[in-house]
Amino acid sequence: MESISRSCCYALLLVVAVVAVEGSGYEYDEDLSLSYYRESCPQLEQIVHKKLKLWLKNDSTLAPALINLHYRDCAVRGCDASILLEHEGSERTAKASMSLRGFQVIDDIKSEVEKKCPKTVSCADILASAARDATGAVGGPFWSVPYGRKDGRVSLAEEAESLPKGRERITELVELFQSKGLNVLDLVVLSGAHSIGRSGCAAVQHRLFNYKADPSIDPRYLNFLRRKCRWASESVELDAVTPKKLDVQYYKNLEKKMGLLSTDQMLYSDSRTASIVSALASQPEVFHHQFAASMIKLGNIIDYSADQDAEIRHKCSCVNA
Secondary structure: OHHHHHHHHHHHHHHHHHHHHHHHOOOOOOOOEOOOOOOOOOOHHHHHHHHHHHHHHHOOOHHHHHHHHHHHHHOOOEOOOHHHOOOOOOHHHOHHHOOOOOHHHHHHHHHHHHHHOOOOOOHHHHHHHHHHHHHHHOOOOOOOOOEOOOEOOOOOHHHHOOOOOOOOOHHHHHHHHHHOOOOHHHHHHHHHHHHEOEEEHHHOHHHHOOOOOOOOOOHHHHHHHHHHOOOOOOEEEOOOOOOEOOOOHHHHHHHOOOOOOHHHHHHHOOOOOHHHHHHHHOOHHHHHHHHHHHHHHHHOOEOHHHOOOOEOOOEOOEOOO
């Protein structure tokens, strides 16, 4: 029965994804608009693209960092740039945020935008646009970013600590995504961002050096990781095969028991997600289209009820006076 269920899910995913690729386009939140800055700041996307190109030329690892920064922002209090606020007790100061990077890139873009369009463009919109361009820079898809987000004035470290750390069960991840308006397909697709970037070895050492190593890791990959991660302070590529390209190799790795984080590998062992992994592993065009669709859904997460005083910040690291 389980194999029949997986086959049905696999077929359904392909039908839905192929229809999406061939036809209807993406779903945008009604509170956001593709033409939001058409009159007030038509140079916005050009500024973001030009600045990001310069930063990535000097440090290509900033691409996955910016995608992750956008995710971390939207997963807490919605996409309100609360992760960018720098003050005692903010999300940015949380232990879970210590590895985050890309703040200087956003500050640089914001500074240039303020010169051209003062007090007009939110930091949240800049972060969403930068994440889109960062995706394209590593071989991922392009999508039109809808704008109109506001910047929140509240940022709490304890809320950042509640995000996944790589050791959760799939049910916990599914419930977290559902609480944000995202579904199981979005979970598997957005996990594909782990096709690029690196992880601290501290997040995987429990799989490598316990009395009995995690049996869900391929033995050769296990030996490789044990050499790479002798120390928790070291880091390792999330995708051992194509670490600088956003592609379906991530899903192929899961099929070969080469998922770095336990939450990655469990996507291929859980009946709710395994068939989606298999479908995406063999359908790069579907993955690219669905990654764009899921990133748009991620960027649509807005919860201004949590912060009634949302604003357009003049500087991304602090609220307006």
